[in-house]
Amino acid sequence: MTLTATAPVQVVDKRSARAFVDTHVMPYADDYDRIGRVPEDLLRQVAAAGLWAPFLPAESGGAGMDLVTLGEVHEEVGRGCSSLRSLLTVHTMVAWTVQRWGTPGQRERWAPALAAGDVLGAFCLSEPGAGSDTAAITTTAVERGDGWLLNGVKKWTTSGQRADLFLVFARTAGSIGAFLVPRNAPGVQVRPIDDMLGTRASMLAEISFQDVVLGPDALLGPSGFTAGMVLTGTLDLGRYSVAAGSVGIVQACLEASAAYAAHRRVGGKALAELPLIQAKLSDMVTDARAARLLLAEAGRLKDAGESSTIMATWIAKYFASTAAVRHAAEAVQIHGANGCSPDYPVARLYRDAKVMEIIEGSNEIQRITIAGQAEREMTR
Ligand SMILES: Cc1cc2nc3c(=O)[nH]c(=O)nc-3n(C[C@H](O)[C@H](O)[C@H](O)COP(=O)(O)OP(=O)(O)OC[C@H]3O[C@@H](n4cnc5c(N)ncnc54)[C@H](O)[C@@H]3O)c2cc1C
Structure with a gap:
């Protein structure tokens, strides 16, 4: 499912973020916690407020926000609801990665949609057997034709139940690659993880990738680039x-x-x-x-x-x-x-x-x- 931002991207700062959180988030955060999800209406309001990726440059649909201000904005969101802040965090990681390491084609395809909140991102590194020890990941991406075949299981993916685009880390021949995988790619399966101790509305999931066929444009960065x-x-x-x-x-x-x-x-x-x-x-x-x-x-x-x-x-x-x-x-x-x-x-x-x-x-x-x-x- 994708979102459509109904208002132009706004310029955000700590004050406007605080006002947004006081009005739209703080009064309802306990309800989100109880129902175990952040409602679509709020995600749309976050988009309309320009909060999804304001650090992206204007040509990618952002507001060119500096990172000191971004920290202040994320503090305000965290003050109101850690689950929403968690969704923002992983989305920020994906949007920043696309902007910083993506090819011009990848940036053009994904960055404006991530800035507008039309596409929400999630970060897939942890696996059932690999958390702190990131070197232990076993998900593989094998070169096939001019693309890749992705297999493996990622766990504890924040926003996994909701996100549209997964940033997936996988072993390639002799290295680790970072791949952009649309949620609707055939072979992607999402199993919700609910009832966590905290950040209960951050819509965690276990994501499995079974023979997912990816094009050459799924790999982040130029060929030979390591993750x-x-x-x-x-x-x-x-x-x-x-x-x-x-x-x-x-x-x-x-x-x-x-x-x-x-x-x-x-x-x-x-x-x-x-x-x-x-x-x-x-x-x-x-x-x-x-x-x-x-x-x-x-x-x-x-x-x-x-x-x-x-x-x-x-x-x-x-x-x-x-x-x-x-x-x-x-x-x-x-x-x-x-x-x-x-x-x-x-x-x-x-x-x-x-x-x-x-x-x-x-x-x-x-x-x-x-x-x-x-x-x-x-x-x-
Ligand atoms: C709510 C939530 C959301 C998450 N969202 C995401 C997400 O979006 N994407 C994602 O990829 N992952 C996500 N994670 C996973 C998270 O990154 C891992 O839980 C974290 O990296 C720790 O890994 P682990 O749970 O496997 O613990 P382990 O690595 O198994 O560690 C277990 C314990 O041992 C300790 N330990 C490990 N190594 C050492 C050492 N050398 N010396 C001493 N102690 C050590 C750890 O600190 C920990 O206390 C999420 C987790 C939670 C709880």
């Missing part, structure tokens, strides 16, 4: 978006907790007057600001084309995701029993936050990477 650079760059941008979404979760925890603590009275006092509660709120304020600054630093380095952005993004994501888990737990605590009920958003924030420590580089992999870099720098 290593594509993987590094695409995962880096996805990680940046997840870091932004995690900052949004901390901010949402702060806003929900401050509002609740101002009104809930215990022993004749508002919770907000109690020193132990004030300590929790002040830690949320401080970590939200610190996480936002780390994210902005990573974004500035991206905009400047500095390769050090990759480590800055690892650090931003590590800090923001662990802060999200810590503060979501405290937000539930501040709400007491209400925090465990479906009547307040903090239970959802708590479940969503945990996912942030697993996706786009788990916490353990982040620590290994950050420590490895520190060791290299110290022993130079």
Whole structure:
């Protein structure tokens, strides 16, 4: 199924994204969580607001947005609904990859449709037997005639139930290739994965590819191009978006907790007057600001084309995701029993936050990477 944007692409910034989220997302995020999907109407509104891929250049249908601003926009979406932010993240990864690594023909065919939200993208790397260990993927793409024959199974594909275009990583003779695979290609099968712990409306799926025949134009980049650079760059941008979404979760925890603590009275006092509660709120304020600054630093380095952005993004994501888990737990605590009920958003924030420590580089992999870099720098 495809979407048709009904309004021209808008220029988005943090303020307009916040207004969009407050009106169209925040009031309904718990419902999306309960029904396990983001409704088509909202996807259309995201398209009309120009939120799908505003970083693409104008000739590809985007608004040429810088990556600092993109981070701010994804923070706002993450503040409202991590499931929607997850859909945005994987779509961003696909649109960016097409723009950055695609041939002129691939860009012309896909980029404007991705910018308009007429085509939604999903990112297929993980497999039943390969997650952190990306080198263990077993999906194969074998050259056949002037095209490819794709076989394998991808798991945990965010937006897999909904997306129209899959960016699939597969083994080729002696390398790994990145392939653009339309959902409706014969041999593609989608098995929904529902009832996850968090980001429950992000429409995950297991995707199997059985003798899927692809043309030569499915392979990203010129012939002989390996997917290593594509993987590094695409995962880096996805990680940046997840870091932004995690900052949004901390901010949402702060806003929900401050509002609740101002009104809930215990022993004749508002919770907000109690020193132990004030300590929790002040830690949320401080970590939200610190996480936002780390994210902005990573974004500035991206905009400047500095390769050090990759480590800055690892650090931003590590800090923001662990802060999200810590503060979501405290937000539930501040709400007491209400925090465990479906009547307040903090239970959802708590479940969503945990996912942030697993996706786009788990916490353990982040620590290994950050420590490895520190060791290299110290022993130079
Ligand atoms: C909600 C959700 C959405 C997702 N969306 C996508 C998607 O759109 N596309 C996609 O391709 N994938 C997606 N994934 C998969 C995700 O990328 C993987 O879950 C992640 O890479 C971790 O892999 P794994 O789950 O196989 O864990 P494993 O790799 O099996 O790791 C298990 C545990 O061991 C730890 N570990 C691994 N290696 C080491 C080590 N060397 N030292 C110490 N500890 C280690 C890990 O940190 C983890 O805690 C999604 C996952 C979730 C939960």
